[in-house]
Amino acid sequence: MRQIVIPRAGGPEVFQIREKEDPEPKRGEVAIRVKAAGINFADILARKGLYPDAPPMPCVVGYEVSGIVERTGEGVDPSLSGTPVLAITRFGGYADFVVVPERQVFPKPEALSFEAAAALPVNYLTAYQAIVVMGGLRKGETILIHNAGGGVG
Template sequence: MKQIVITKYGDPDVLKIQERKDPQPSAEEVLIKVKAIGVNFADILARKGLYPDAPKPPCVVGYEVSGTVESAGPGVDASIVGQSVVALTRFNGYSDRVCVPEKAVFTIPESLDFEHAAAIPLNYLTAYQLLYVMGGLKKGESVLIHNAGGGVGLAALDISLHLEATTYGTSSVGKHSFLMERGLNYPIDYRNQDFLSSIMNLTGGKGVEMVLDPIGGNNWKKSYKALRPTGRLGLFGVSTVTDSTMGRVFQFIKLIAQTPRYNPLRLMNANKGVFGVNLGHMWNERDKISGWMQEILKGVEKGWVRPHVDRTFRFEQAGKAHRYIEARKNIGKIVLVTGG
């Protein structure tokens, strides 16, 4: 098999294709011949040495794939062989073949091709956990989605619209028309507008019931201020660490220095809540994730889950895919295709 290996920390040129022995499925696993691979910001952080959960180089990252089941290990019903599936992977997703626990594998709805199926798991599961499971967003409430044009942002927009919430979203102005066509009520140009002032002006000084913030640092402080009483701030990333030209150690020191401290007594007095989501730490909760994924796939069939693939890159173009995301050019998902 072929894998895209992070050979060392660095720029996208450190990604190299290497040949490895084909894997064999263990008990309760299946072997997937991969057709498409979802590319996520966590992959970029891992490549730069800014993602503590990732294995150290040389390593293979990747959290989601789609393809066909090539073989089944002991304890797996052999009828699954040949089926078109989408799967969650605990790294090793940047491969043209990968073994995955059967519980992490889901049948692809007929309306989806492999590329759009690979665009679903991480983004929609993260957004579902943020908005529905932990955020409890309800009809008539309002939500501010930072980086609304990203993969999780578009997934959150789909779910928020399904819940009949009022939506606000930050993005560069070039993405506003697309987002409004997708249903976003109020776009905010984060480069030329102060999002906190914009939210307060748009809501008559009240603020919103939810904010989804993957940015970190000082942005979290402003997002908290954008909440009205009973508001919830969902934290799920620290993309700000990639904006610095400092070394890895100094980037983490700066991040820690800028991170706000949420005092329990002040939270009580303000009637506000703060919570965090890291899907990468949910691997031992497979029953929960499986249930959420089934609901999301039902959403595909009913039409309210609409995965958007901005662009596909060939397997050997993983470095170009990373550069494209880092330049913030994408609207929605970037996917690698194996051609297999």
């Protein structure tokens, strides 16, 4: 498979395409054939060497993807193979394949393109967590979000 690797901190010019064997899912994991990967602020900061949670370089960024489940690991329903999904990856998404825990994979809504679906996981779930889970927003309530500087504010 191909991966877009960041060998050192820098701008987009540092990206390199490298070949690697396809990853195999372990217990509780799925292998996704990536159709689209989001470009997230964490990915940009990681490429610049400014994201403390990023894997050490050389690394593959890509925090969110959409694609098709290709293979399932032990303990995962094999009928998921062939399912269109979106996923949070914790990096590694700028590749032909990515392996992630099943709990980080969600069915792709039919109405969304793969490109639109790849832009959802991190921004949507971060906003939902902040507004609904932590902020306590309930049905019927209204909030104002102003001065947003990125996908999550």
